[in-house]
Amino acid sequence: MTKKISIVDIANTLNISKTTVSFILNGRAQEKRISEELVERVLKLVKEVGYKPNSLAKSLRTGKSNIIGLMVEDISNPFFASIARLIEDRAYEKGYRIIYCSTDNDTGKTQDLITMFRDRHVDGYIMAPPSNIDDDVRSLLKSGSPVVLFDRYLPEVETDYVVVDNQFSTYNATRHLIEQGYSKIAFITFSSQQSQMMDRVTGYKNAMKEAKLKTFIKEVDFNRNEELIIEPIHAYLKKNPTIDAVLFGTDHMGTCGLKVINQLGLKVPDDIAVVSFDDYDVFKLHSPPVTAIAQPIETIADNIITLLLKKLDNGNAQTMQKITLSTNLNIRNSSKQVVKAV
Missing domain, CATH: 3.40.50.2300 (Response regulator)
Known part of the structure; x- marks a missing residue:
């Protein structure tokens, strides 16, 4: 099995510190007054060996994963699939990736998925919630994670949502x-x-x-x-x-x-x-x-991702919004x- 290349390996190969390599890979070379020649050497080696940073470790350092967790009832359902695709496109434009999954309207499965997303340090949550996860959503909100519900809401939980009438x-x-x-x-x-x-x-x-x-x-x-x-x-x-x-x-x-x-x-x-x-x-x-x-599929998706991105950009301080849209x-x-x- 091929050994995965690390920052330490790159640093040792070039006989420089792993901190210097980290600064270069995180775009801080100019701030730290690292020479252009050294930056070129590091980036060239990174490309040659196919180094990929550990995204989980990076999220632990920065407190940001640029990942959004999207939970729907059934991702194969045309309604949820269309919403998910539109959200994914908008999120990607803003530098976020989406991990989505189906809850099957199962409370236990949804709780397991929330735990998985928390372990991955996702930045925010979009969900069409099943019943009886009020405490789980409150826990996310208390921890500072922005949550936007859609298609349905939890009457006893104060959070943002987008629904139709x-x-x-x-x-x-x-x-x-x-x-x-x-x-x-x-x-x-x-x-x-x-x-x-x-x-x-x-x-x-x-x-x-x-x-x-x-x-x-x-x-x-x-x-x-x-x-x-x-x-x-x-x-x-x-x-x-x-x-x-x-x-x-x-x-x-x-x-x-x-x-x-x-x-x-x-x-x-x-x-x-x-x-x-x-x-x-x-x-x-x-x-x-x-x-x-x-x-209104496009309007629903646009409102959902707009709400969440505002929360992420403003440190979850954005005023709570409860949006109800008309159907045709x-x-x-x-x-x-x-x-x-x-």
């Missing part, structure tokens, strides 16, 4: 279905106590109550096995054949729901109208195209009332 979004989508003439509208979503999911249920309930209509709510436990999501949706729709429209609480729930509707031999929107939270290519390409609540209901043929011939 989930309550109005589902209220507006439900009102759209009601105005199209649908009356037996179901809301099918994941069972969750997270802020964004609870707000979406509330928005649906408010619209149905306002119209004096009965609610049809089906909550499904989250599972990475798609079949365990499809089965309860299938059973629910089969048990309630009079439902004439359905609002799905997430894009993943929406794609699973469309598969169920197809399995049941139902036609959209002739037999059942469909609206889903989150908009992406699958819904646009579906026949008919699916009405969806579109989150993209109306397509899946939710338009079909006039049936008499």
